[in-house]
Amino acid sequence: MTDAPPKMSARDVSVFYGDKQAVKNVSIQIDMDKVTAFIGPSGCGKSTFLRTFNRMNDTVASARVEGLVTLDGEDIYSPAMDVVQLRARVGMVFQKPNPFPKSIFENVAYGPRIHGLAASKPDLEGIVESALNRAGLWEEVKDRLQDSGTALSGGQQQRLCIARAIAVDPEVILMDEPASALDPIATAKIEELIGELRGRYAIVIVTHNMQQAARVSQRTAFFHLGELVEYGETDAMFTAPRMERTKDYITGRYG
Structure with missing residues (x-):
């Protein structure tokens, strides 16, 4: 069986904020059917x-990206790409739930409305019902769809933001x-949801919580000081990391 081509890939990607280099020559592939976790200390x-x-x-004026990032083989930084x-x-x-101050x-x-995805009411x-269902929120909110999204609990707000993201039928989250x-409890629900969404979307999650990475992902990338130190199967990385720096981080010597 031939491996499917990656959904997204980055080749020699560097990011600068003004003169400061925040990311150094990172190359990675993101597969459709796996959850990929990015771990590493803050910053x-x-x-x-x-x-x-x-x-x-x-959206950051001082930011500059070098290298190649592709989605289905297409350069997403090419001038022809509609952002x-x-x-x-x-x-x-995002990290903090950010529902719009709307119902x-x-x-x-x-999203579906501005992208013209619905022909009728x-x-x-x-x-909307399908997205809320997939985000595990429909049963909790179906009788109060006109209430403000900001009135929900933090965990519900985050699932609402996930529903908002998947309503436009993305390929990657x-x-x-x-x-x-x-x-x-809300965290466990989000983790469960990630498991349910796997395979329908390519999912990449940044987490500072190593246990979470171990629970939800099949691939893990370990970053340190702007570099990609190690990338591979999650199980292997947590049980037998190849790099000394990864081992130090996973065993809690720093970070």
Whole structure:
């Protein structure tokens, strides 16, 4: 059996903020059917690198990205790439839940509406219900879709943000420490959700929690001081890391 081509790949990617280099020549492949975790101490470049996959660094005036990042083999930094379209295909969930100050329904309907994905109101309602279902939230909110999204609990807000990301039918979902602001029960729900979404989307999660990486991912990339130190199967990395720096981090010698 031939391996499927990677969904996304980065080749020799570096990111600079002004004169400071935050990410140094990172190459990695993101597969469709696996959850990939980025781990490493705070400030090691993992979130900055994650943001190169949907050009979120474009929003930072001093940021500059070098190298090649592709989605289905297409250069996402090429002038021909429509960034709005790219961000529909590569969705993002942030560390702090950030629902729009609108109703639960409107939070999820927003993307499909601006991208013209629904031909009619019943269509749109179907998309919203499906996204909330996939995000494990429908049963909790179906009777209060007109309530404000900001009135939900933190864990529900984060699942609403995941529903919002998947409503436009993305191919890749980037998650930047999606559970770090949540309590253990809400965190467990987000982890369970990641397991359910695996295979339907390519998922990349940044986490500072090694146990979480071990639980939810099949591949792990360890970053340190802006460099990709090691990348491989999650089980192998946590049981028999190849690099001394990885071993030191995993055994708690620093970080």
